Every structure is written in C-alpha cells, then in structure tokens.
Amino acid sequence: MKILLNKFLPKWMVLIIDQLIMSWSFALSFFVVRQFEFAEILRGHFLIYIGLFCIVSLITFYSMRVHTGLIRYSSIHDIYRIFSAVLICSVAYAAFVALWLAPVHNIDSVNIYLVLLLNFFIASTLLIMVRLGAKALFLYIRSGTAGSKERVLIYGADGYSILLKQALEASNSGYFSIIGFLDDDPHKIDKDIHQKRVYHVNDIENLQRKFNIDKLFVFNEDLKSEFRKKSIEKCVELGIKVLTVPPTEQWMSGNLSMKQIKNLKIEDLLQRPPIVIENKQVASDLAGKRVLITGGAGSIGSEIVRQVLSYNPELVVICDQAESPLHELQLEIKELFPDANVAVCICDVTNFNRMYSLFKDFTPEVVYHAAAYKHVPMMESNPCEAILTNVLGTKNLADLSLTFDVEKFVMISTDKAVNPTNIMGTSKRIAEIYIQSLNNISGKKINGNNPAGVAEPQTKFITTRFGNVLGSNGSVIPRFRSQIEKGGPVTVTHPEITRYFMTIPEAVQLVLEAGTMGKGGEIFIFDMGEPVKIVDLATKMIKLAGLVPNVDINVVFTGLRPGEKLYEELLNEKELTIPTHHSKIKISKVRNYDYEDVVNDIEELLKLNKNKEELRVVKKMKQIVPEYISNNSRFEQLDMHMN
Template identity: 60%
Template sequence: MKKYLLFNKVVPRWMIMVLDFVIITWSFASSYLIVNRFEFSNILRGYFFIYTALYCAIAALVMYVMRIHTGLIRYSNTRDVLRIFGSVFISSIVYMLVIAAWVKPYMHINSPTIDLVLLVNFSVSSTLLILLRSAVKSAFNYLNNYSTAKKSVVLIYGSDNNAVLVKQALEASAKTNFVIAGFVDNDLNKINKEIQSVKVYDIAKLAKLKEKRAIDKLVIMNHHLDEQEKKTALEICLALGIQVLTVPPADQWIYGKLNLQQIKDLKIEDLLQRKTIQIDTTRISEDLQGKRVLVTGAAGSIGSEIVQQVLKYNPAMVILCDQAESPLHEIRLEVEEKFPEIPIVIYIGDIRNYYRMHKLFADYKPELVYHAAAYKHVPMMEENPSEAIRANVLGTKNIADLSVAFNVRKFVMVSTDKAVNPTNIMGASKRIAEIYIQSLKDNPVNKNTCFITTRFGNVLGSNGSVIPRFRAQIQKGGPITVTHPEITRYFMTIPEAVHLVLEAGTMGSGGEIFIFDMGEPVKIVDLALKMIKLAGLQPDRDIKIVFSGLRPGEKLYEELLNTGENTMPTHHEKIKISHVIKYPYKQVTDDVNELILLNNQGDEMATVSKMKDIVPEFLSKNSKFEHLDNNRPARVTEMQKPASKLLAVV
C-alpha cells in the first residue's frame, strides 16, 4: 500500500466508490438496528433488507451524480466536506419521498421509526465518509513524510490567509520534500497561537528555533511583504544559513494550485530592491501620448525596458532601432503581443552609419528620441578604444544631428556614472557624448530640439553585469571572482531607472544633466557572500571567492558629479539637476570632428590623447594609456571615495 500511495500517487476512483458504498451500507444498517433496538422480527420479515437495500441504492446514485468520489483525497478541503453533507442529506430526502410514494402505498410496509433512522444515519454516515478521507490523507502525508527522500524542515513567513494557503499547498503536493515546522511572524497577537495544528513562532527567536528544530528553509510570499519586513527576515536568515524560498501570490498559481516550479530561490535582486518609486504619470502621458517615438539600442537591457514603458502611454508609433537582429526579433514578438493596437517599427541599423540613420528619420519623422545605444563594458572598450569612439561619440553625434535636422521635439540620452571624472575609455567616450549633447543648446541651427542627459549607474540584471556573472559562477560550483575587496557599486533596478528616465525627460528645457539618487552603496564582496548564502551554500566551504585585481580602467568607487558640478533638487526626490559647465558649440564640434578623424586614421595613442584634451579630468587607471597623463596636471578631486551617496558608484 505504501508503495502504491507514494509512487502512483492517486487512490483510484473505484476504490473510493467501494469504500463509500461499504460505509453507507454499514451506517444505515447499524442506525436501523440501533433505533429499532435490534428487533429481529423486522429482519425475519425482510423489512430491514428492503429499507437498507433501497437506501443504499439511492445514496450510491446520489453520490455518483454529485461526484464525491472524483476528487483527489490529498487535496480534500471544506468544499469536499460540504459535498459529503449535501449528498447524504439529498439521499435522505429522496429516500423519504420514495418511501412515501411507493413503499407504503404499494408494499404496505410501514416503519414509524424511519425518520429517526435517517437522522442517526445522517450523523453516522457523514462522519464516517469524512473520516475515511481524513484517514487516507493522513496516511498519504505520513508515508510521504517518512519516505526515503531527505526532507527539508521549513518555516512559512506570516500567519495570515496567504501563509495558510502556502502551508496547504506544500502539504498537499506529493513532490515536495518539505516538513512544515511552523509559521514565523512579528505579530504579538499571533505568536504562540496555533493555525491548523501548526504553531506560530516569533521571528526574533529564529536562531533558537533553528537550533531546536533544525530549520533548513524559510518560505515567503514575495509580493506580500513590505520591503523592510522582507529585508529584516532575509538578513536574519542569511546570518543563520537558512535558505529562503519564494512563492508567487495565490492569484498567480496555476489552476488555483501551487506548482513546484513556482517555488524559487530568493534572488539577490529581491534583496537589493528599494521602495517603489512614485512617478508623475500625467506629465509622462502628456509627453508621449500620440507621439512618434524612436528608441535606439532598443534590444538592450535599458532600451527594451524604455520600449515597454513608452508603449503603456499610447504613443502613435514606436520605432525600435538596433543592430542586434535576434534580440530585436524577440522584443518585437513580445511587444506586438502585449500592444497589438500600437504600430511597432523594427529598424535594423547601426547608429554609426549616418546614411542609414538619415533614412530612418526621413521615413518615420520621430518626435521624441530616447538614445540608449552604446558600448558599456569598461575592459572591452579599454582594449578597443576606436569602437568606443565610433559607437558612443560618432553614433551619438549622428542621432543628435539628425534630431536637429528633422526638428525632433525632445532628445533624451542615457548616460552613465562612468562618464564622471573618467578613468577609462568607455567613461571618457560617454563624457564626450554628454559634452556634445550639452553644446547643442548653443547651436544656432537648433531651433526646436530640447536635449536632455540622464546619468545613473549599474542596473540589476543587465546583460553582462555582475549579478548574472556571479549567478553563473555559483551554478558552476565557483569560484566567484571579485576584482578587489573594497570595490563598491550602487544598484538600481532596470524598471526603476527607466521610470526616472521618462520622468526626467518631462522636466528638461535643454542642456541639463539629470542625476538619479542611487541609494546606498553595495560592497561587491558582500554581494557575492549574500548570493552564495541565498543559494543555500556556505562561502569558502562550498564556493570560494577569489580576488582578481582591478581591471583596466576600473575604479574602486564611482561618482555622479564631475569637477565643478553641483546639483539642485527637482520636484522628484530621486532626481537632481546638475549645474554643468557650458560648452560652446563651435569649439566642441571642432574637437569632436578632430577626434573622429584621428580615430579613422587608426592612431590609437593620438586618439586617446585627444580624448584627454576634450575631457581634462580623464586620468587613466590600470591602463596602457596611463603614460599619456604624465605631463598633465593632477585632478583636484578625491578619486578614491565619493563624498556622499549622490557621488557614488553604480
């Protein structure tokens, strides 16, 4: 039987029907004999057999019609209990009607005690039918819990209806290797109470509980907790070595049941997320509704999110421009399914190709441009400076110049904190792009286009970033490589960053650089330690951390303000405006054109030297270009650590 329950998982319907029939037969017969005080004269005359056979036939038919035998017993709940009561009650009513309409008039059999028999039988048979299901369910859970597979002892965070649903779902599934040890909560009114025979414990006493009950895992309904509650619980679990699992809200369960594939390890992104940012959707809607919008770099992490969010504001058209064919195809399929009523244009092209971009502007005449196309990886651009200049400088210049030529109303550029006091080619190329964008306000030809720059740092989960890399290294068994024990970065989610990009785009009048508040800095080695623990592993024992040294051009700390810049607030607490140095358009254009010419000639050192002329604060670090700084004055800024959280790494 044990093998049958554990491996076939389902008690067959015919077996349930047979057991139910045996119960209703025994119940009615016993009730009849008890009420009639075991008068065997009725048995001898056949009344007992007639009444019993008739009731059993009616009850079997009613229960078959009501299908009380069809449910999986391990999922039995209050609804199933009500169906049992209903079937027994209906059987009794039908039985009384048959007795009154047929047995008494035609068979001349009368039993004055039959009403009392039915009343006793209702109690006995209902109780036994329910007990049968409870017994099978308990036996199933018992055998499953003590099978040969190792069980994980788990706690469920919370003690409300959502937590109870999670408990029931975990207990009902034969495939989970979980033993529910209890609930944990910080609600003093619920602590030490019991819910469905399971105790509610104080979350503050989790350490003692782990030692006493050998707790392995904590299960949370991720979207149900506020950020502070979640962070507090997670920090405790990480310190104790308790693995944290998440389940989605009950309304996302498949067919109303929790699928095991929906139980996931907590991700580091969940731990780093901040309070949801409130944005002014009215202003953004006024900016975007009914407009033709171009997004460059539309297949990238930031660009694709810009596309998704812009489409929510019902633009007249969205043009997705990128050179990456396959990712662009994927996002096309996704957005056309979500927003079938909005025209989507897929434009495969390279922003470095002026003529291809000119055709884009001529054909579709965008009114707003979100420029997210760029090369972003510091070490790769340090090895390939010519491509950084072609993409980040020439490409930006092409899109900006065409925006002026075609009277684009607003141009919003996505920049990076690495453009601030740059120490690498990538950052310097983005800073030059910023300078060119700022100078266009001084361009006498520009009569209509408002140029805005947004500057922020690392986003969680972007392609090739630190978190996906650490996750892949953990999956391979390590080691995790960190460049330096003191390196820090600021993190922001991709949706959060794009929210702020759209909001900043509504604020600018031209030439501004908007800087995002990136929150508190994160030490990368601490990030690695947390990711190891979240995977249920132990640092050093299971996964090693190796320090590989700073890469070419890499800083220990990032900054968000250049030398000579300061900020002023906006109406949004997360967005500041940088007071920037003004750049004359003619001089900047001449410098940028000379840089592009030197780059085309292939003289790498001369090209990088020109970059340093345009951006005097560009001092190479850990790079083959450091010698170019020997005759340059030292920068008068603190290069090692930001002065405040706004001047920080992302």
C-alpha cells in the same frame, strides 16, 4: 512507508467505499427504526428499499464527484460536499418513496422517512470520519520519516502564513517539519498559532543553533520591507536557504506547487521599495506620439520599449543592429501588445544616411537614445569603436532630432562618465557635452549642413545618468550566477571595489519620468541607494545557492581590469545638484558649453578616429574631458605627458 505516502486510492475504489458506507448506514438505520425485529424486516420489502437506495446514492455521489478528491488532503470543502451529497440523496429517495413506493406498494412511508433522517446523520458522520482518519494516518506515517524532513520557518504570523503552513503540511513532495513562525510584532511573540510557536526575528541565531534550520519561507511582499529584508539577509548569513512564495491569490484556489516556490535571488535583496512616478504626466507626453528607441533590443532599450508601449503611443520605432535579440523582442511584443503599431528596424546609429531615411520615413516626436557600447575593458581595447558608436552615433541622432524638429531627445548615459578613468566613460561624457551644447542652440538653425532645411527646430535635449542595472546583459550578477552554477571560482577584481545598482524597470521608470519633467539641457541623476561591495555581493550569491564561500566555492581576486574604477560616482566634485519634485531624481548643475567649440573638438576627434590613430584619439579625448585620467590602462602614459 514512502511507498504508502506516494500511493493514492483509485477514484472507483473511493466510490465503492462510499457506497458500502451508505448501504451499511441505511441498513443500520432501518434496523433501528424497526427495533431490530428481523423476522418482520425479512417479511417486508427491505431488499427493495436498500436496493433502490443504493442506486439513488450511487447516481448522486457520482454526479457530485464526491469520490474525486484526494482523501489525505480532505478539507472543509470536502466535508461540505459530503453533507450536500447525503442530503440530496435523502431528499431524492424520499421523493421517490412518496411518489412511487408508498402509493404503489402501500407501505408505511413515515417509517422510511425516519430511516432517511437517521441515516443522514450516521452516513455523514461515518463518511467524514473515514476521511479524517485516513488523513490522520497519512500524517502519522509521514511523521515517521522525520529524519528526512527539512526543518523550516515561515516569515510572518498572519492569515497568509497560516495558509502557507497548511499548504506545506499537505505537500507530499517536500517532507517539511515546520518549526514555527518568525515575526517582529511584540503582541504575537511566544504565542502559539495552529500549534506552532511564534518567534522573534532577532532570535534567529538561537533558533539556528537549537533546531538547525534548513529553510525559511518568505512571501514576495516581505521583500519590500527594509527591516524584513535585513532579517532575511541575516538568515542568509547563517546559511539558511531562503525560498520565496508567490502571493496567495496565485495558489489558494489549488494546491501550492513546489514549482511556484523559488530560491531567493540576489536581485530580491538589492531591490528597493517601488518607485512612484507621475504616470498621468508620462502618459500624456507619450500617448499618441511617434517614439524612436535606439538600442531597443538591449537590456535598457527593450524595457523602454515595453514601458512606452503601455502608454499607447501612435508608433514605436525600434532601432538596433543586433538581429537575434531584435527578433526575440519582436515576438515578445506581438504576444504582449498584439494591437501596438511597432516598426522594427535593423540599423546602425553610426550610419548617418540610414538614420536620415529612418527619421524621414517615421518622423519621430520623441527619441530615447540607448544605443551604446558599455563594457569598460572591451572599449579600452577598442577606443575607436567606442568613439564611433558612443560619440558619432549620438551626434548623428541628436543632429537629426534637431533637424526633424523632434520634441524631446533623451539620452541614456552612465555614472562612468563622471571623473572617467576609461574610454567608455569618457566617450559617454563627450556625448553628454555635445547634447548639452546642442540644447543651447535649440530654436536656432544649425550652422553648416541642414539636410531637411528646417529653420527653427525646438528640440529639448535631456540626459539621464545612472549606475549599474541588475541583470543587464553581461553585467556582474549573471556572470557570478554562471560561475556558481559551474562550481566556481567566483572572480572579483578587487576586495574594495563597489558599485551602485538599480533594477532595469526602476531605471527605465526614472528615465521616462526625467524625460517628462525635462525642459532641455539637464543631466538628471538618480538616487541609486547605497553602493554595494562586489565581494559582499559574490559571497551572498554563493550563500543563496546553499553553498559556503571559500569552502564549496572559492572567491578569487583577479585585479582591476583596464580602465576600471574602485568607486563609481554620480557627480563630479564641481557639480552641484538641484532637487526636483521626485525625491529620487536630481538635476546635475554643470557648466555650459559653447556649441561651436564643442563641434570643432568633436570633428577633430572624429577625423583622428577615422584614421584609427588610437593614441591621438585618446589624447584628444583627454583634452575635451580634462578630468579623464586613465587607470590601470595602457593610456596612462598620456597623462604623464599631458601634466
């Protein structure tokens, strides 16, 4: 049976079958009009009539490509093409009779026209019946393989869902048995649509017990609804594999390919409704500007590059020290933004002279500072490197921005800077403090070295603070996905550990919006939604892969890593928030810092750091950020001595 399902009639054979039907129909019509007087028929010009008709029919059907469609997938479009071909063939033959056969051979053309009229109905009916019969036979044979078919539900009971049902039924690769539709509209529940029942989403457990559902098909748009997302999560919990279908406009013109259907990803469940930002204001701030983006080849930095380029800046300078990612980004930009003016620079933000020459050459007007070390355990082992990049690198860029009269300096910070328990978070908090203190003297001359000699720069220094971003390099989701692909185990540090998550485009949209609304000195914090338990994240990802947690793949708890927190915070308990016009962006009200005091502390820190005196470096960090208390770290001993 499966061999029959996978075999297709060659096009030439379909054309021959169509011509045999047309010839037989013409002959039958001829006999009916002549009242089956065979002797009279044979004495006439029957063979000439039918021979010429076959030639006209063959030319017409071949020209209109009636034979090129797959019979088993015949649709209204194919029926329309058959009617058109038979009609054009009849009109062409009638014209041929009127212009040549009737005057030359003195035949009764009226009878021929009656033959053509009758033939039109008989031939059209037969051609359509053959196709519908072949399609019905195909479906009947395929239904005989029901044991191997997957039982599926479709989320939604609207026109798009019906199109999806028809596409799945026509698919020859999946062998799907469609149980019905899921919906939450009370007016549709228990109704039949295209011979399939509409069930309420709350009945999914009963449906699973009754039908043992294998898969649920959902449209990508359904994932934007919180209610539908929760219903889909329920299906995942029940072990139903969820597949996402692209918008119908991407496949309606042709057959839905199984390559277009994707497994539901954990990012789909974690994403929230799209953020609406003031695009006009962002566009007016960035259009025609020279923009410098540090860490431009990283997860956040590269997305800043993409979004900034969409606002038509005069120039985008991308700064990073990672050669290969920078090269890949450059190739991507050439493809996506072929007319953009982009300068790609390999440079280290800790190298003041290199950064000075970059500012001098390109004179940026807006700076997005995303270059940073971000991995907590790595920085716990290398505190001096964290200070070098996250503190000195930030100081270099901020000082140069003030010196070269940059309009806005936007630093990307982290929720780990709040009540930090690790080197990485504390280094970012120190960078935040420096940025804030520097904003307090914006409009005044920097004491000490001022290489460009600019007397009164007016730079607005802005900080943005958010949590984990989905899919960023080295983050938990790609790591879990890799572990699942390898067969496990999936490693989680602690059963109670939670994290905030945000998509990369969402985070960058908010960064651009905050940069636009910032007046200088603010720390903008973003609405990260509800925190997610990492163990729940791991089990969901295992289930999304069609596997059973702790049966197919184990979840193993490895213990908190050095410097790691159980819970992340976006605000210090002493910090208050001020609302903005954007519901997802708030301003953290923090204490003011004296620039001179901060500079003295940081210069002392950098001096200790230069000498690689790790313990003294960390001790100084704790003095600058008193709320920094080490957790599960070799530096906990310093807290005991400082108390």
